[in-house]
Amino acid sequence: MKKALAIAVLLSATVHADVAQLRRYVTTLASERFGGRQTGTEGERLAREFIVSELKRIGAKPLPGQKDFALPFEFTAGTRDLGTTLSMAGKARALSFSDSGDVTGGVAFAGYGIVVPESQDFGYDSYATLDVKDKVVLVLRYFPEDADQKTRGILARYSDLRFKAMAARQRGAKAMLVVTGPKSPNAGELVPMTFDTALADSGIVAASIDGAAGNAIFAAAGKSIADVQQSLDSGNPHVAGFEIPTTVTVRAKVERERHTAYNIAGYLPATGRPIAEKPWLGLGAHYDHLGHGENGSSLASKEEAGRTHAGADDNASGDAAVLAVGGILAKQPRPRNVLLMFWSGEELGLLGSSAFLATPPLKIADLAAYLNFDMVGRMQDNKLSVQASGTSKSWDKLIEQANVKAGFNLSVQPDPYLPTDLRNFNTAGVPSLNFFTGSHADYHKPSDTADKIAYDDLDRIVEFAAAIARKIEDTPEPPVFAKVEPQTQQGASRAGGRVYTGTVPDYASDAKGLLLGGVVAGGPAEAAGLQKGDVIIEIAGQTIANIYDYTYALDVLKIGQPAKVVYMRGGERKDTMLTPGARK
Amino acid sequence: MQGLMRAAWLLLSVFLVGAAADDNHERDFLSRIRRLTVEGKRAGEGYWSPDGKRLVFQSEREPGNPFYQIYTLDLTTGESRRISPGLGKTTCAFFRPRSDEIEFASTHADPKSKQFQDDELAFRASGKERRYSWDYDPEMDIYAYSEKTGRLKQLTTVRGYDAEGSYSPDGQWIVFTSMRDAYNRPLSDAEKKQLETDPSYFAEIYIMKADGSGQRRLTSVAGYDGGPFFTHDGARIVWRRFDVTGVIADVWTMKPDGTDQRQVTSFGAMSWAPYEHPSGKYFIFASNKLGFDNFELYMVDVDGTKEPVRVTYSDGFDGLPVPSPDGTQLAWTSTRGGGSAGQLFLAQWNHQKALDAIASAPLKQTRK
Numbered sequence: 001m002k003k004a005l006a007i008a009v010l011l012s013a014t015v016h017a018d019v020a021q022l023r024r025y026v027t028t029l030a031s032e033r034f035g036g037r038q039t040g041t042e043g044e045r046l047a048r049e050f051i052v053s054e055l056k057r058i059g060a061k062p063l064p065g066q067k068d069f070a071l072p073f074e075f076t077a078g079t080r081d082l083g084t085t086l087s088m089a090g091k092a093r094a095l096s097f098s099d100s101g102d103v104t105g106g107v108a109f110a111g112y113g114i115v116v117p118e119s120q121d122f123g124y125d126s127y128a129t130l131d132v133k134d135k136v137v138l139v140l141r142y143f144p145e146d147a148d149q150k151t152r153g154i155l156a157r158y159s160d161l162r163f164k165a166m167a168a169r170q171r172g173a174k175a176m177l178v179v180t181g182p183k184s185p186n187a188g189e190l191v192p193m194t195f196d197t198a199l200a201d202s203g204i205v206a207a208s209i210d211g212a213a214g215n216a217i218f219a220a221a222g223k224s225i226a227d228v229q230q231s232l233d234s235g236n237p238h239v240a241g242f243e244i245p246t247t248v249t250v251r252a253k254v255e256r257e258r259h260t261a262y263n264i265a266g267y268l269p270a271t272g273r274p275i276a277e278k279p280w281l282g283l284g285a286h287y288d289h290l291g292h293g294e295n296g297s298s299l300a301s302k303e304e305a306g307r308t309h310a311g312a313d314d315n316a317s318g319d320a321a322v323l324a325v326g327g328i329l330a331k332q333p334r335p336r337n338v339l340l341m342f343w344s345g346e347e348l349g350l351l352g353s354s355a356f357l358a359t360p361p362l363k364i365a366d367l368a369a370y371l372n373f374d375m376v377g378r379m380q381d382n383k384l385s386v387q388a389s390g391t392s393k394s395w396d397k398l399i400e401q402a403n404v405k406a407g408f409n410l411s412v413q414p415d416p417y418l419p420t421d422l423r424n425f426n427t428a429g430v431p432s433l434n435f436f437t438g439s440h441a442d443y444h445k446p447s448d449t450a451d452k453i454a455y456d457d458l459d460r461i462v463e464f465a466a467a468i469a470r471k472i473e474d475t476p477e478p479p480v481f482a483k484v485e486p487q488t489q490q491g492a493s494r495a496g497g498r499v500y501t502g503t504v505p506d507y508a509s510d511a512k513g514l515l516l517g518g519v520v521a522g523g524p525a526e527a528a529g530l531q532k533g534d535v536i537i538e539i540a541g542q543t544i545a546n547i548y549d550y551t552y553a554l555d556v557l558k559i560g561q562p563a564k565v566v567y568m569r570g571g572e573r574k575d576t577m578l579t580p581g582a583r584k
Numbered sequence: 585m586q587g588l589m590r591a592a593w594l595l596l597s598v599f600l601v602g603a604a605a606d607d608n609h610e611r612d613f614l615s616r617i618r619r620l621t622v623e624g625k626r627a628g629e630g631y632w633s634p635d636g637k638r639l640v641f642q643s644e645r646e647p648g649n650p651f652y653q654i655y656t657l658d659l660t661t662g663e664s665r666r667i668s669p670g671l672g673k674t675t676c677a678f679f680r681p682r683s684d685e686i687e688f689a690s691t692h693a694d695p696k697s698k699q700f701q702d703d704e705l706a707f708r709a710s711g712k713e714r715r716y717s718w719d720y721d722p723e724m725d726i727y728a729y730s731e732k733t734g735r736l737k738q739l740t741t742v743r744g745y746d747a748e749g750s751y752s753p754d755g756q757w758i759v760f761t762s763m764r765d766a767y768n769r770p771l772s773d774a775e776k777k778q779l780e781t782d783p784s785y786f787a788e789i790y791i792m793k794a795d796g797s798g799q800r801r802l803t804s805v806a807g808y809d810g811g812p813f814f815t816h817d818g819a820r821i822v823w824r825r826f827d828v829t830g831v832i833a834d835v836w837t838m839k840p841d842g843t844d845q846r847q848v849t850s851f852g853a854m855s856w857a858p859y860e861h862p863s864g865k866y867f868i869f870a871s872n873k874l875g876f877d878n879f880e881l882y883m884v885d886v887d888g889t890k891e892p893v894r895v896t897y898s899d900g901f902d903g904l905p906v907p908s909p910d911g912t913q914l915a916w917t918s919t920r921g922g923g924s925a926g927q928l929f930l931a932q933w934n935h936q937k938a939l940d941a942i943a944s945a946p947l948k949q950t951r952k
Contacts, residue, residue, distance in 0.1 A: 381617075382616055382617060382618065389622075396622045396623040396624070397622075397623045399622045400620075400621055400622035400623045400662065400664070401661075401662035401663065401664075402662060403618070403619065403620075403622065403662070404620060404657065404658075404659060404661075404662030405660075405661075405662055406618075407616060407618040407930075408618055408619070409617045409618050409619055409929075410618075410619040410622065410921065411921060411922060412619075412622050412921065413922075
């Protein structure tokens with residue numbers, strides 16, 4: 001009895017030690033001092049120092065050929081206006097996607113500057129009777145305020161400033177100025193320069209002007225903004241635009257800030273007689289989060305705005321899991337090297353893992369598998385998602401075997417097209433799994449704090465993942481990668497999108513045009529001969545400068561009607577015909 | 585997690601936590617629910633080894649064979665092992681107490697087995713889907729597999745579906761289902777037509793010695809009598825009896841010689857797959873009381889004096905419940921993991937709460 005009791009005490013002591021460790025990892029990373037770990041900030045640096053010290057503690061080393069655990073990559077952190085001016089009374093500020101440059105020209109007022117694609121069977125074109133070639137186009141922000149709900153609903157979809165800028169550019173305008181009408185929210189105010197993560201230029205100078213500047217321009221036509229907006233809103237919404245007999249000069253000065261961020265990578269060298277075939281096993285989790293909610297993906301309420309987004313579940317929990325699984329593997333025989341990776345830039349668009357895979361410090365083909373942990377701290381009712389199981393036929397058996405012991409109420413999902421770093425490893429052809437305990441009310445809010453983490457369950461997930469990792473480690477034949485066809489077009493598809501092209505955009509790219517991360521097998525893009533790496537620059541006569549243009553351009557396409565696609569491949573301009581299908 | 589696609593994606597992947605309504609009593613009876621099988625298209629009918637350390641189950645999980653084969657699953661290591669031949673269809677395995685044998689039904693001796701597999705694979709490759717159905721293959725016979733020698737012993741030989749076998753607690757008897765009555769006598773025209781549309785109409789309960797000798801018929805009522813198991817004291821057999829329409833089924837018990845047949849439930853639904861809890865106090869079974877496609881687990885006192893008590897609260901299929909030998913766990917087959925195909929699940933079973941719920945259940949209503 002005594003002996004049994006001693007063993008029981010010993011066992012529970014071990015378990016508690018692990019849980020305490022996990023609690024320390026999460027509590028530290030999610031602490032106020034780390035400031036929400038935004039990519040490229042002091043908080044990221046502090047988090048990195050902590051993770052590196054913990055990596056050293058479990059015996060990890062910098063990757064072969066690397067001095068440091070930290071691997072730098074460059075990213076665009078935001079845009080700044082360096083003093084945009086207008087040759088009129090009043091103020092101007094560049095829009096975040098504006099090109100820099102000086103433009104002088106005659107002015108054309110184009111109403112709300114909205115063009116609804118013909119495919120919508122809803123005729124609305126602010127440029128219908130207006131020639132804006134080489135003009136500076138002035139448009140109102142937002143959409144007609146008094147239109148009925150249905151009309152507003154349609155117009156709202158095409159009133160994004162990027163879409164308005166694209167419409168102006170495509171009609172030959174030199175620049176676009178936007179003013180917020182007196183009847184609209186934020187009347188007369190400049191448009192804030194928002195942090196924008198798809199940072200490519202829009203190919204046109206675009207600036208907002210304040211009410212004073214707007215009035216000065218309209219005065220040249222002998223009109224007032226208020227009257228013009230009134231007639232656009234309440235009368236015939238198709239009121240034609242008009243030229244304004246004046247000339248303006250816009251000097252747009254925009255700086256895109258390039259910053260450096262750091263991934264972290266260390267490894268536990270193989271022990272004994274290493275396995276030669278694919279001698280690496282990868283474990284990873286992103287360690288960046290949303291800072292104080294500076295970028296668009298914070299879901300903080302007004303009351304919480306500006307507070308530190310602790311990111312305990314997203315994704316200090318995943319970092320803790322990687323460190324803890326690493327800690328377990330460090331104490332055991334390892335026929336394969338264990339690569340431990342912590343990504344930055346994930347919340348900005350999987351930037352860190354993209355950078356790592358673009359210039360990998362080791363051969364990606366040498367990775368037997370990659371296990372990703374993103375949000376594993378909020379288990380409810382014993383439910384655990386294991387995702388991307390379709391990336392190898394080996395996974396189901398391994399998961400089943402490990403779970404008989406672990407005892408989770410598993411949801412096993414084959415789809416690897418996930419909004420987390422695993423997505424990039426799947427694209428790179430690495431058999432991968434993602435662990436996920438589900439979303440919750442604190443997702444992307446300051447309230448995602450360390451006290452809400454289910455540490456005992458996190459510990460069970462660590463044991464479960466370690467068992468799967470051990471099996472991969474010990475099996476000489478690595479899992480064979482299986483390609484999962486995307487169920488639907490990902491990402492660029494907006495709610496309400498009707499057209500299916502079978503393209504998979506590469507979100508991490510800020511190349512001019514749309515870089516294809518892949519094409520869906522059997523889809524229209526593949527049938528048109530497009531392939532991964534192509535950069536689409538024009539569809540159906542609309543130039544594509546970036547992913548937003550592309551998304552908007554899709555609305556113009558008609559199902560079943562071939563459209564000309566111009567693209568760059570290996571620096572060469574090519575074109576093809578693509579016949580869009582209907583989205584299912 | 586990255587923001588880009590979060591809205592749609594989270595909608596798809598969030599667990600249906602909110603589905604648990606206030607009147608959901610599943611947690612009263614089942615805790616620490618866990619999914620046991622992952623590999624393959626479907627798995628089900630998990631029956632416990634007498635020591636409670638393993639399950640034997642059927643699963644469709646090997647390329648080349650689109651039908652069930654029989655596997656054992658070690659609950660300590662998670663290792664699974666196929667014990668059936670791999671060829672043809674199999675079903676309904678059961679550990680023989682005090683022995684190294686496992687019985688199951690198989691069609692592997694049928695020379696057409698391979699052809700059937702290829703036909704089914706070709707059908708699936710064509711992209712068509714059919715509703716899952718069980719075809720009562722007349723070549724299905726019962727075998728006993730020895731884990732020591734790896735040898736198979738054929739226990740039934742006559743034409744007609746022989747399956748759904750299970751051992752008596754002393755390991756000396758097998759009670760099973762057979763449709764041999766449709767083949768061993770001249771059928772009327774109406775019966776011939778019946779055989780074409782629904783052969784299960786001819787299914788009756790039989791008993792034999794564990795070596796296959798002394799086969800004897802226990803039931804002779806029109807409609808599908810099937811799924812028989814001994815009670816834990818070996819004194820009775822519990823099974824399900826369908827009416828002639830094949831729509832309504834209820835739980836019945838009888839003595840192992842076929843006498844004293846008693847109806848336990850009158851639930852007015854398809855109530856089937858009854859299995860006794862080792863306490864001998866109640867049966868757990870599956871019923872589509874709440875809708876044609878929505879099978880839930882229920883329990884009822886062994887004498888059927890009370891209305892059945894609902895156990896599971898999950899859309900889709902919950903069925904084939906089997907309590908562990910010590911009565912503390914429940915294995916069952918469920919589609920709660922997603923999709924239309926079942927997998928094996930396991931949970932802690934709260935016996936005391938089950939007893940309490942049955943005690944406070946209303947008396948059985950009389951239904952027509």
